[in-house]
Amino acid sequence: MNKELKRISIVVLAMFVALFVSTTLIQVITADSLRADGRNSRTLYASYSAERGPILVDGQPIAVSVPTDDEYKFQRTYPNALLYAPVTGYFTLNQGNTGIEGALNDYLSGTSNSQFLDTINAILTGQNPKGASVELTIDPVVQQAAWDAMGDLQGAVIAINPKTGEILAMVSKPTFDPNTLAVHDTDAVIAQYEALLDDPAGPLFNRTLAGALNPPGSTFKLVVASAALESGQFQPASEFPNPAQLTLPQSDNVITNSGGDVCGGTATVSIATALSLSCNIPFAELGQALGPQVIREQATKFGFNESIDVPLESTASVYPRALDEPQTMLSAFGQSSVRASPLQMAMVSMAIANGGSLMKPNLVENIMTSDLRVLQQFEAEQFSQAISAETAAAISQMMVQSVANGAASNARIDGVDVAGKTGTAENGEGDPYTLWFTGFAPANDPQVAVAVVIENGGGQGQSGSGNEIAAPIAKRVLEAVLFG
Template sequence: MNAPLRRLSMVVALLFSALLVSSTFIQFVQAKSLQERPENRRTLLANYARERGQILVGGTPVAKSVASDDELKWLRTYPKGELYAHLTGYYSFTYGAGGGIEGAENALLSGSSDKLFYRRVSDILTGKDQTGASLELTINAKAQAAAEKALGDQRGAVVALDPSTGEVLALVSHPSYDPSVLSSHDTDAVVKAWKDLNADPTRPMVDRAIAGNLYPPGSTFKIVTSAAALESGKFTEESQIPGPATLDLPQTSDPLPNDDRQPCGPDNKVTLKRALEISCNTAFGWLGMELGADDFRSQAAKFGIGDRLTIPMTVTPSSVPAELNEPQLAQSAIGQYDVRVTPLQVAMISAAVANRGIVMKPHLVKKVTSSDLEVLDEPPPEQLSQAVTPDTASALTRMMQGVVEDGTGTAAQIDGVDVAGKTGTAQHEIGKPPHAWFTGFAPAVDSKVAVAVVVEDGGNAGNEAAGGRVAAPIAKAVMQAVLGK
């Protein structure tokens, strides 16, 4: 064989070898992942051939499949569509499973999860129709409805947690959407609905509670700064600290002012407790610089800032800038500059204070059951970290009670219940009203609920917005629902 033919045969042999390796890799190595992709048409057809598991709240389905008379056999329905949209997500033959529990736990709901292997074998041997697993959520139906009603037509989000377990009791994001428009078997209608939802500038499919463009937390972050101060051992809640009308910052000619341009106490001094109650910017700006960037960032991290969480939906990590000069640190200490958080993260901060300093992993799934109600999985509570000592948590609780009793958060008061909280008004874009925040927990001792509320651009109050005026009443309604008040 001459040299050109020999080289050609080698090229052909290499091509056949590459084809063999590629096809083997796809058929054996990638087969499972490709098959499990929710948009895989063959997988969807197989999944539609069996009943999909339900998503339940308090035993009532908020997502279920009903028999249909077309080739797909089952139609996914959402009895309380918009109320639970960001919790359920959608299940569409055109666009697959996405968002919420539908996307995050698709394998369990469809019945294809490895966790259900023995159940599938048993069903085959007994001739029983195969079905997906059902998931009971941790959501408190009354709290969810209260959050939805109180937030109303305003854009924003509400999250409520059980401080001792991390159970998510309420999760609402506005605006919302109806997942049923995507689960329809009318392909043209589904495609139109999908385009309309994605073209909507208010982004109704974005879960503002855990994802999307994160928010500056404003003065709610003063809880973290207070925690860092108390944990340092250099300050107590009664420590006198500077609280002038404006705070001169190094390296810049722009001072940090208080909202009312007034000093926070006599002789420009204020206790740490009172500084939190009245949300004194200059005191906390000074405190941030006094503590230093390393201690400030370390304390934020102990509360979960920067953690990558799944609940089981993926939560966008909150963040504090890695590099901070002194002016930036002063701004960050009052929840401004480039500090960014999810409402879930802010609720976790309050929940940690309520839980003697322990941060519990937030989770949405209470239990997984089979079609005959056998419990297949019941995830236990999981501790993430110890954010502060019990003594520091007690001091923070007293300080946050002062905010609600005699500070900026009086609109969160509940008759007969001690409430702890913190307001926030977060500047975010020149020319736009600030975001309004409130976070807190109740009762102050042996807490049953921790909550965070953000209302974008001040909601209906616009430029007149403040966390105590706009967000605190929403938080109050949710806490009352959980406590039966």
Template structure:
């Protein structure tokens, strides 16, 4: 009898331990993956029963939870919602969360595996459950400056810290008010969301990190110059034929410089002059000489063809494979099949500013528990060395010349050395251009890398160009932050 009782006791204990281990694994160690599953709406509903952690920028909450007098217990509110929508995203009662609300949902709702012991402590002490707060890298002054400078244009502005990858400002327009999608009325949320989906200007797109990607135009010439210099076969003084028109190899299509003539005077033109004046033909010739494989390899060192989590997911910028010479020539000046986000072009400029090293972009500084203990702190992380220190210094000089004496002159700031490159990207015949600026300042001690992208030709169709519209926006943002 004692032997049988002992067997039953051991079996019961084993079953209990198995159940305890399996439930612990599911509830805590697998919680982040379960929370991230788009099919799991129960976690989203449960998150309203706790006070969700705040999302903070420059010490002030840009998303927070306040008590509500309905079944959801807490209402999510967004301070100056349209300004911060690209960062916070939104938390709906009947759909999927977006932005930081989705990417850091386990931490904000207090369900992350790293918060296991804090959750236990609250249970034993009787404290109300509460999520961790997220302190972002975003600078409120800089975010507002970028918002104001972009004005009514459709496009994006992104500012990063070159030596850390921290994103300091990220604005996309047109935008939306996340408060309209966080109300506790399911039908109202559906109606608001449908109106945004039906809006032809696509306000739900974060144009800084995705959406319908645009060709980068002449800003991609920075990648071209990097490829040439890193090959060891070219210097800024290397020369190229300087015709007024160039027929693409194996094609009847003709490429011209933006002004319609040659790139400055003379039968040949140097690489430095081609970048300073932003000439298309020398870059097309260079692209054919280098070949698409070498260009793609260099582009990928800058981050092309890679998706980054910041922690929100971003779309990969594209440099395709297996291009013929004609297609490769077009990519030499950022046309053809090459596509880029403003984030990616900011990474290119930031790498040049950072001695050739590409840092992984990030929008989070730290995550803090309700008791103010540190849950996690983000550390700068290198992605790759894109170019050598020597190449970075050479390219900085070339970009400064482009602002002081070239095609990016409208980014000039009195008393500050600015390194920059403009771009004017074509689409289909008759379609308005996409206008770009990318660069950094101060050039001799880089603190800020910036990229501006304006769609629809800035309202000027094919009359708009990068130096006319994008460069002054960058100048306004940089002046605001350098003078604060």
């Protein structure tokens, strides 16, 4: 009898241990992933029945929940929806969440671990549970300026404070209206979502940091020039041959400078002059001298080959491995298989502007409960020491000359030293160019770094240029920060 009781006791104990372990796994270890699972209808209904916290810009809501008479109790609405859609993303019944709505869903819905006691207190006191508010770093004046400057062009603009990493503007076009995805009609949401997915212009992609990335063109020369100076083998005055055309080794591919002539009209040209005038051939020669590994290591210090959360997830910009000699030469002026986002090229300018110290980009200022208790206060954080202060100063001066007397002249601002670099990237035979600008201002005390990408040649096929189309957009964004 004692043996049987002992066996039963062991079985009961084993069952208790199994129950304890499984409960712990569910409630502690897998709780967050289960809450985030789109199939969890209980969580979905709960997230609608609670008043979702607002997303704020300068204290004004750009996403807010309003009461309804249906079973969901609240509906998400987006004032000024088109302007902020890439930032807010959308909150839907059955198509997931994107943007800040997705990245900070647990805080906005009030289900984060740090809000557990608040939720219990609300239940016990008979109050309606509320999610936390999220205040963004976006400056509404700068955001509007970037939106207006882009007009009907396809592409993106991002502006960041290089000293702190605070994102001041994030505009992507074409865009979409998240209100159409927030309705409580499942069929209507699915139909709208599929229509947006089928749109060849890709309005759901936030082009500032994700989607199909573009070759950065001559803006990548900033990375290569930085690699050259950091190597200790080259100085800004180091000279390279400057022919009108060059046949790549192991290839019959002939490269030229913009316009097809000798860049600057001299037989040789310095790194400093080649950067300010945006000469392709000298940079191809510089890339050949450096080799792909040196360039890749420098690109990585600027953030290439890494997905960076702001907290929106970004697509990693790419400087590939195992490039052969002709591919390396092409990569040195942002062609071959190099790809970059505006976020990435803004980060290059940020590091140069900030004495070589690259701050981590950040879109969120704080997260606060409905009773004004701060859950998270975001602080400036260094991403990397991308280059030395000496290299940063030298590259900055080259960029100032590019705007003052070189290939980026359309970014000039009266009374302000603007540092900038344009790019006009090829996408294949007959395909429209991708047009770029990245830079910062004022050069002696940078307040803002900016990157602009314009796709489809800005409507001009292969006849437009970064200086003609992207630089004036950047100028208006810089002016919005400097002059309000």
